[in-house]
Amino acid sequence: MTYHQPVPLLWWTRRRSYVVFVLRELSSVAVAWFVVHFLLLVTAVHRGPGAYQEFLDWSARPLILVVNLVALAFVVLHAVTWFNLAPKALVVRVQGQQVPPRMIAAGHFGAWFVVSAIVAWVLVVML
Amino acid sequence: MAGARKPAEPAGRVSTAKPSRVEAAAWLMFSAGGMVTALLVPVLMLLFGVLFPLGVLTPPDHAGFAALLSHQLVRILLLGLCVLALLHWAHRFRYTLFDGLQLDRTRTAINVLCYAAVLAGSVWAAVVLFA
Amino acid sequence: MPDTITLQVARYRPESESAPTLQEYEVPLREEWAVLDGLNYVKDHLDGTLSFRWSCRMGICGSCGMTVNGDPALTCGTFLTDYAPGPVRVEPLANFPVIRDLVVEIDDFLHKLPEVKPWLVRDDDGGVDDVEFLQTPEQLDAYKQYSMCINCMLCYSACPVYGIEPDFLGPAAIALAQRYNLAPATSAHQRLDVLATDAGVWACTYVGECTRACPKGVDPAGAIQRYKLTAAARTLLPWGKR
Structure with a gap:
């Protein structure tokens, strides 16, 4: 057994x-x-x-x-x-070369920062 | 040998399975929801959940905020955010129950409950946003 | 450094026990000794009844995977001095049925492996006259890490989903499928019926422990995650190539 x-x-x-x-x-x-x-x-x-x-x-x-x-x-x-x-x-290729994973992560973190900044600007400064 | 030990799973079981479009759709919605919530929810939670109520930052004044919320495009985008956020929750939460609490046997019931909650939440969101 | 270290070894003798027990052995603690050397010392000098699998002693054969102090590891590549002053607990790989002592039953894995067709599958059956498939170094890089798998099953042992749902196709099998999916000479949709199922990639919740456990630098968690995108596109999009 x-x-x-x-x-x-x-x-x-x-x-x-x-x-x-x-x-x-x-x-x-x-x-x-x-x-x-x-x-x-x-x-x-x-x-x-x-x-x-x-x-x-x-x-x-x-x-x-x-x-x-x-x-x-x-x-x-x-x-x-x-x-x-x-x-x-997400595996991205630009002109046959694979974009390094760290660059892709950094891109996402950058987008997070930009989106957050825009939302905060609209809600705190504009309104 | 006389079949003393049988394999943990009958051989060939995997190959008889069919690609699951339902699971594929659930995962795709989970991913889309994961992306938009990761981008938007932390800042919204920080502002409306903490900083505005505490008065650290001045909350948007009512007239301007109400005008923003009644803009058609804003309504559609916010409805999209709410629905995708709920779909994200449903997929992740049901798997947390399946694996984290080993509720694999009640799979169907959990699936029905989770996605019924998504439907109810989506209707609520539509009613509130387009009121 | 002390001269000896205590091994707490899981023993399971099905003819006399219904559950495993731990037995302690004192073995020499030497700088160049791996846990496997300690086990072989037990087998040769202290207790010839101890059963365990091993072969190459150099991290290639994938036979000597066990649970060392709670972590899945190749015992030939895990050194006793890293656990000094001890004790070192050695148990069979988790998530597998135990046959005896440290020997687990691997039939389930051996049945799953061929399910993913781990060979080149082509739509156009060109025949044997035209078998030279050229590939660029970039094309090789796309799948090379997945081909390093030695079938040691540490990833299955580390995967809680496999422990809970034994139907799950599992990390190594899916990583191997990706190795052939990503090879330029193959048609990837051939494996869709096996991979894009409830027991295939959709069972994975990305715990990520398979990748951490792999002694050969394979990234099964990444392979599964990447195939989820492929599977979703192929099963849902009308223009997804079937």
């Missing part, structure tokens, strides 16, 4: 790299929470200035603030791991 080595239910707690993997996967929950929070924001804006201010006050409550800070940490983890993995799926 062969012995089948069991996989523990919480196998990913046994290794640091597995823990990081599961945290990366759980970042999707933070992405879903962002959608919920954002749609509540838009709802409040449509209701009028009072509701909008109420929503901002609600978001400043300690519990919601902590949830949003944790969500922020997770979405940053998502972004960083996503851009680092991008060159694995």
